[in-house]
Amino acid sequence: MQCSFVEHRNYKVVYRRYASLFFLVGVDNDENELAILEFIHLLVETMDRHFGNVCELDIMFHLEKVHFMLEEMVMNGCIVETSKQNILAPIQLMEKTS
C-alpha cells in the first residue's frame, strides 16, 4: 500500500483515494499528516450525509454547495468545526428557505 504522503519542495501533499476520486490536501511540513487523513474522511462523510451516497456527479453539479460545506469546516487553513451536525445545520437551513 503506497504511502499517502508526497513531498514537494517544502510542502507536503496528503491524498486519499475513494474509487476514482482523489482528494488532495496541501499542507506545510509541520502539519500532522495522519490528522489530515482523518480530516479528508470527515469531509467525505459530511458530504455523504448531506447528499446521501455522494458520488462524483453530486460534487460536480453542486459545486457551490460543496464549497459552502468546506467553508464551514476550514477557514484559511485552520479547522473550524468537526461535528457533522454543526457543519450541515446552516446549509440545510438555507436549503429549506430558498
Place this chain on the structure above:
Amino acid sequence: RRRDSPPPPPQDSVERIVEDAAMDLSLNPFSSGTRLRDMIRAIRASKTAAEERAVVRRECAAIRAAISDNDQDYRHRNMAKLMFIHMLGYPTHFGQMECLKLIAASGFPEKRIGYLGLTLLLDERQEVLMLVTNSLKQDLNHSNQFIVGLALCALGNICSAEMARDLAPEVERLLQTRDPNTKKKAALCSIRIVRKVPDLAENFMGSAASLLKEKHHGVLISVVQLCTELCKASREALEYLRKHSVEGLVRILRDVSNSSYAPEYDIAGITDPFLHIRVLRLMRTLGQGDADCSEHVNDILAQVATKTESNKNAGNAILYECVETIMGIEATSGLRVLAINILGRFLSNRDNNIRYVALNMLMKAMAVDTLAVQRHRVTILECVKDADVSIRKRALELVYLLVNDTNVKPLTKELVDYLEVSDDDFKEDLTAKICSIVEKFSQDKLWYLDQMFKVLTLTGNFVKDDVWHALIVLISNAPELQGYSVRSLYKALQASGTQESLVRVAVWCIGEYGEMLVNNISMLDVEEPITVTESDAVDALELALKRYSVDVTTRAMCLVALLKLSSRFPQTSKRIQAIVVQNKGNTVLELQQRSIEFNSIIQRHQSIKSSLLERMPVLDEASYLLKRAASSQATVSLTKSAPSAASGGSLKVPNGAVKPPPAPLADLLDLSSDDAPVTTSAPSTAPNDFLQDLLGIGLIDTSTAGGAPSASTDILMDLLSIGSYPVQNGLPATSNIGSPGQAVTKHAPGTPQVIDLLDGLSPSTPLPDVNAAYPSITAFQSATLKMTFNFKKQPGKPQETTMHASFTNLTSVTLTNFMFQAAVPKFIQLRLDPASSSTLPASGNGSITQSLSVTNNQHGQKPLAMRIRISYKVNGEDRLEQGQISNFPAGL
C-alpha cells in the same frame, strides 16, 4: 430556433444540449440562457479540449454580455458558472466586479454566492478587494448571524493587511457574542488578522485566554488555534498564555480524553481527535523551553500516550502529535522513554503511513536522544530499501544523520551495496548522500578512496563535479596512495567505462601517475600485482578518448593525459602523437586547439617538454576545502584566458612564484582595493587576500592540469585553468607612460585609481625635519631582481630628495629591454633621469642605476610613497613586475 443543417445532432452531444436549452427559453439566447446544470453537462460531454473551450467561450461571452447589461436576474447563476469555469482553469477576472455587486445585494443567497465568489476568484493582492471593505463592515454588524458568519468567513480567508487593520475592532467585538457559530468564525478570522498584522496580537490575547473556558467544541478548537497563532506572533502573548491558559488546556484535554461516547464528535471510538491534536500542539508551543509549563502537562501527556488506542488512524494521529509534543518540551526522562517506545512500535507497523510518520519523528528525536534512535538503526536501514519512495527518502535522510565514527563503515557498506540495485531516480539521492558521508569521515584515506572508486564505478554519472574534484585533491595530497589509486582506477576503467566521472578521474590519474601504474610502484599489502605496459596505458587512454564518451571535457582531459604520458613514457611518444593529431580537425575548438598545440609540443619542443609536464604540484587541500565551503562564484573573466593557458600544460613560470598584479586586475575587476599588496618581500606573503582568493593566485603555483576550462565555475577549475598569470596580458608599455627623461606623475590607464589609492594612505604623524643622511633601503625585491634606493637631501630644501635606484639581477638569465617606471601621489612631483643601461646582466654581474628626484609638497604631513613598475624581456618574452614602496625612511 432550428438549425438549418440537415441531420439533427446526436443525443448527448454538446450542440444538442445547448439546443435543448435554447428551445426551453423564449428569451433571446444571448441572455445567459443555459442553466448551470446544462453548462456543466455540456462541458462534461465535450470529447475534445477544443470542444470544451468552445463551450466555455460561449458561456463566458454570455456572461460578459450579461454583466455589461447589468442583468440582475441571473447574476447568481452567472457567478456559479464563473466559479465552475474558474475551477477548470480559465481566466475569470471579468467577473470580479460582479462579486462586489452580489455582496452589496440584500438577499442572503446573493450575498452568500457573492462572498464565495470573492474568496475563490480573488486573492489578497487584487485591488478590487479594497472596495469590499465597506460592505464587509456593514455585514459584520448585521443582525442576521448567518450574514455575519459569511462576512467573517470571507474576511478570514482573504483579507489583506489593511483590511485586517480596519476591521479588527469589529472582529474583536464579535469574539464576545453569545452565538457559538459566530464566535468560532470570529476566532479563526482573528488568526488571519494576527498573521497579517502581528502587532494586533496583544488585543486578542485576553479574549482568547478567557474563551478557553467554553464548552462548545467548535469554539474550543478555533480558540486553541488562535492561541497557537498568537504565540507565534508575539512574545508577550506567549508569556501571557503561559501564565493563564496552561491549566485550562490540561482540563480540556482531560475532559475530552475521558469523555464518554459523544456521537457527534466521535471518530473511531475517540471523541474529537482533532481537538486532542490541536491542544497537544498548543501545549508544545507553550512548553517549549519552559520547565514550569512542561511540568504541568506532564501527567496528561503520559495519560494520553498510554491510554490512546493505536489500532485506528485517529488514535495514531493523536499518538503522533503526543510524541512530537513530548520531544518538543522539557519532558521527564520517563516520558521520553514512553515516546521512543511508541516510535519503535510505529516503525514496525505494516502501514506505510505510520512508518513514514515514525521516520519523521525519529528525525526530530535525534536532537533529543541520539542513542535511542541509534538502537533502531537496523530497521531504518531496512527502510532505505523499502518499496515506497517517500519512505526511502525519509529513511535515507535519517541514516545520514545517524552516521558517526563507529558505525560509518558498516553503514556505508550497506548503502553502497544497495546502490547497485536501487532505482535510477533514487540513485542520484543515494549517491549524493554516500559521497557526502564518505567525505565527512575521510580521515581513513584508503577507505575513502575505496568507497569513492566503488561509487564512481557504480553510479559515476550521478556524482557531482565538486565531489570528484575533491577526490583528485585528496589523491594528489596522498603520495603513498597514488600508486594504489592509479592501479585501482585502471582496473575499474577496464571493467566498465560507462560512468563519466570514473573515466575522468581515471584518465587524470593515469596521466599523472602513469609510471606508478606501469612499474607497480608503492604497492600496498592488499594489492595484487598487475602487469600494465606503457602501451596498455596508452591503449586505455586511447579507448577513453575514442569510445567511452562524446563529452568534450572528458576528451580534453584525455588529450592532456596523453601528452603527459608522452613525456613519462618516451617510447610511446610517436604513437601518442599520432593519436593526438587525429583531432586536429575536430569541430570543437577546445579539442582542436589542444590537439594542435600538444602536437607541436611533442614534435618541436622536446627540450622543454619534460619540464612542462612534470608532476603537478600538490593541490592545497586545506585552502581548496575552505574555498569550496565558501563556494564563491568568483569566475572572473580572467579565467577566460584559459585556452592559451591550458595549452601551456603545466607551465612553470620562469620567474618562480607569481606575484599578484593588483593594478591592471583591479581595473579589470573594477575594485578600488585599499589593500594594495606590499611586495618588498616574497610575494607569497602579499596580504591582498581578497584578490588572491578571487583568483586563486599566490596560494598555488599556477599550473594547469587536465582540468577542463569550459563551463565549470568550480574554484578548483579556476585554480587549474589559470595558466601563467597574465603576463602577456599586462598593461602594454604604452608611450604615455613616463619613459626616462620625462617627468612622470601618471601611470598608464590604471593610474587615476592608483593615485587615488595612494591618496587614501593615512598620513603618519609629522616627522621631525632631520637633515641627516637617510639610510638606503631595499625598495623592491622579487625572485628576479632587487632594487635599492639611496637618498640624498639638500640642506634647506627639505621637500626635495634625490634618490639613486640600483637594480641587480638575481637570476642567471640576462634581462633585456629593462625599463623602470614610477608613480607617485598627487602631492609629490617626480622626475626620472635616464637609466644607465637597459640590459641587466645575469647573476648580479652588473647593475643598472637610475636617478630620481622627488618633491614632496606636503612634506611633514604626508610621507613619501611610490608605486613602481619594471618591465623587461627574458629570452624574448615580456615580463612585468610591479610593487609599491612604503618603506621609505621617515622624513622624506
